[in-house]
Structures are given as C-alpha cells and as structure tokens.
Amino acid sequence: MKLYRFDFQNRNMPTATNLRHHMVGLDATIPGIGGCPFNMDKLQESYVEGMGTPNRIIKFTSLDTGINMSVEKFESSGCEIDGNNILDVVACSGFFESHTLNFGVSNLQKLGAAKSSDVWVAIPQNIVVPQLVQMLHCGALKTIAIAQLAYIAQNTPENKPTVIQLLDFEDCFIKFVDPISYGRLAVFAFSFGKLVITQIDINPNAENNNGNQQTTTGRRVYEINYNDALGKIS
Numbered sequence: 001m002k003l004y005r006f007d008f009q010n011r012n013m014p015t016a017t018n019l020r021h022h023m024v025g026l027d028a029t030i031p032g033i034g035g036c037p038f039n040m041d042k043l044q045e046s047y048v049e050g051m052g053t054p055n056r057i058i059k060f061t062s063l064d065t066g067i068n069m070s071v072e073k074f075e076s077s078g079c080e081i082d083g084n085n086i087l088d089v090v091a092c093s094g095f096f097e098s099h100t101l102n103f104g105v106s107n108l109q110k111l112g113a114a115k116s117s118d119v120w121v122a123i124p125q126n127i128v129v130p131q132l133v134q135m136l137h138c139g140a141l142k143t144i145a146i147a148q149l150a151y152i153a154q155n156t157p158e159n160k161p162t163v164i165q166l167l168d169f170e171d172c173f174i175k176f177v178d179p180i181s182y183g184r185l186a187v188f189a190f191s192f193g194k195l196v197i198t199q200i201d202i203n204p205n206a207e208n209n210n211g212n213q214q215t216t217t218g219r220r221v222y223e224i225n226y227n228d229a230l231g232k233i234s
Helices: 016-020 039-049 129-136
Strands: 055-061 074-076 079-080 088-089 092-093 097-098 114-116 119-124 140-150 161-183 185-191 194-204 212-224 230-233
Touching: 039 119, 039 161, 039 185, 055 230, 079 140, 079 161, 092 230, 119 140, 129 161, 129 185
Parallel strands: none
Antiparallel strands: 055 088, 055 140, 074 079, 092 119, 097 114, 119 185, 140 161, 161 185, 161 194, 194 212, 212 230
C-alpha cells in the first residue's frame, strides 16, 4: 500500500484571497486582510492623530451617513454632489490595465482587453458601515461617487471647496467589508459595471485676482461601460 503525502503548506498554490480579489495588492508590499492594499497603521496615525486632512469624499445611493458639509454643487451625468449625506475618504485604490498594449514585447497585437480592479476605500467608522455589510448580503448599489475637492475660489461670500474630479461608479456590488480590524477606520471593496470620470482643469493664472478658475475647455468626461464593452469621451 502506497502512502501519499499532501503538502498543505505549498505557498505556490492559489489562495481563496487571490482568487476572490484578483489584481488587488499583487505587488505584495502590504499583504492586508482580505487583500487590503493599504498600510492601515500609517492611515490610522495620519487620520486619527490629526496629521492629515482628507480631500476626498464619498456618497452612496440610498445609504445614510448623517454627515453634511459645505461643498459647491457639482453635477455629472446621473450623479450630483452637494455635500449632503457624504463621508470622508481616508484612502482609496483602484486601477485599470490592458494586456493589449504590453510595452514589454515588440509585438503589440496581443489578445486581451482592458480590465479594472476592485475599488478599495478606507473610511472613518460610521453608521454607514453596518449598511455596507447589509448590502454585502442583499444586492447592488446604483451608484457610488468619489469626489476630489480643492479650494479654488477667492473673493466670494463663502469659500467652499469645489469638486475637481468625480468618479461615478454605477451598478456596484459590495465585495468586502472589514469593520473590526482597524479601530477607528473601516475598509470595504466593491466592483462596478460602469464608470464615468469627470475631470476639471483649473487655470492657475486667473485674471482680476479672483483666484483659480475653471478653463473654458477644461471639463472632460470619459465613460466606460463594462456591461456593453463600450467607452466614449466627451
């Protein structure tokens, strides 16, 4: 009778985490829980001890955060940011890649298409976290919007931050939520079917000492729909 030994310590075998979160944290610099790509100790130190102020906010469809702030109203296709019902974004991570244009080889005509990773977001502990856990079990969110803010207006009655970049994710599925491991911060990840990126270019040499101003041709929108394999720019 032959005895067969199975090596359960084989590090070359794919793990459930690798299969569940493909393309996330593959540089192996920070092997976080569930594939989290952030250095959470550094984020805790920066945010909780007050050494850094976030310049991004997030807004969920139909999820209540209970937090409002003064932000210049910004509208994109199917999305509106007005400072109501938002939450600070301590860190976020997501990327796109293509095997079609691989600059490491001489022949660029390779099979493949553009891919997107999951989006990872670190947020303060908030009443929205149990709602995210609920969405993990219950279904999709219509939109998740992440906006980058900047102070670009001067000599106005109210100096409010302005949205200079908006990432509007649609048909979002929450894939991972960790409300326990990181104290004052929580981490979640989601996938999406459609993304609309709106970017605002700012003229730093505005006339009449009126601060920075949006250029006349400085708004560009790119939309990629992974459900229909369609991308367009305007």
